[in-house]
Amino acid sequence: MFKQFDKFFGIDLGTSNTVIYERGKGIVLNEPSVIAFHQVTSEFIAAGFEAQAMIGRSPEYVEITYPLQNGVIANFDRTSVMLQYFIKKIQGRPSFLRSSQIYISVPCGITNVQKRAIEETIVHKGARKAIAIEEPIAAALGAGLRLDEPIGHLVLDIGGGTSQVAILSLGGVVASQTINRAGLSIDRDIRDYVKRTYNLEIGERTAEHIKKEIGTATDSSAERTLDIRGRDLVDGLPRSIPLKSSEIFTVINDFLETLIEAIRATMERVPPELAGDVIEQGILLCGGGALIEGIDERIRMETGVAVHIADHPLECTAIGTGMMLDGSRSKSWSLPSNEKPQDEIAM
Ligand SMILES: Nc1ncnc2c1ncn2[C@@H]1O[C@H](COP(=O)(O)OP(=O)(O)OP(=O)(O)O)[C@@H](O)[C@H]1O
Ligand SMILES: [Mg+2]
Secondary structure: OEHHHOEEEEEEEOOOEEEEEEOOOEEEEEEEOOEEEEOOOOOEEEEOHHHHOOOOOOOOOEEEEOOEEOOEEOOHHHHHHHHHHHHHHHHOOOOOOOOEEEEEEEOOOOOHHHHHHHHHHHHHOOOOEEEEEEHHHHHHHHOOOOOOOOOOEEEEEEOOOOEEEEEEEOOEEEEEEEEOOOHHHHHHHHHHHHHHHHOEEOOHHHHHHHHHHHOEOOOOOOOOEEEEEEEEOOOOOEEEEEEEHHHHHHHHHHHHHHHHHHHHHHHHOOOHHHHHHHHHHOEEEEOHHHHOEOHHHHHHHHHOOOEEEOOOOOOHHHHHHHHHHOHHHOOOOOOOHHHOOOOOOEO
């Protein structure tokens, strides 16, 4: 048997979304990192879009969870069931991991022990090889940056569970900071705001919808209004209210101030040459939070550094892991030899 028959997957296992890249095919799956179980029997019910659609609408015996929290795997068993389901969906057959090599992105700042635990879990499930790659490196590659040069780049990834600031040079992370506030915490803040201000309870998907529709990072954008529906906390009945974009700006603003502080703190921790590079090259913004209206302009105004939004902010990390799979062939990127995919080696 030859390893040339292996399948190669690059996986961005995010708190909110799982994106899978397959060598030779590109992005083959992009679904919410959600799984639904039977609360009593622990039987698998659904994952991905199907499980997400059940949130807030399922009977009590159905437990719906995000198996990742703040960018890291909170429940290994459920995460691996979810991944098995996704790969089965792509491959159309159950024995998913056998004959596969997997590159998986992980938050920077996790310990080597945590990295190994993830790699070992995947190998334990039958993959021939698993390599954990730091997310900002994958995101930068996927967004088209060259990382093999001694030039500093700042990557800002605003995901669902975490926001990561990382300064990269020569293919490695020089300094980074991760905060456990991102898309999901904004949704929570929006729910709290609506509850406090209007005595109205709204679901988490409604909060996310509000953020996407009228969320803004600047107070100068034209006012927009969205009618939302929730449950009145006083009489328990459904009620609609109009929400203004300026209200959502005030909710998001607190998060943005923390984020901008994290950028400043990370810049302060690198040598002046690298900080100078970042000022020259600009900030690369990725993750779903890059889609908040006006966020690039706001960060530019506050830091004085140009901001570029990645072409595919939600997919660039998975694309980058995929590029690493092809790393042995790419001039602009090469992995240490022990981390290269094993092509054409006789078993
Ligand atoms: N148009 C949009 N405007 C604002 N936020 C958005 C938009 N589209 C997606 N998001 C948010 O982006 C977040 C998901 O981003 P992403 O897929 O990059 O996160 P993740 O990789 O799963 O999480 P993490 O990197 O923290 O583990 C969600 O909170 C989602 O609500
Ligand atoms: Mg992510």
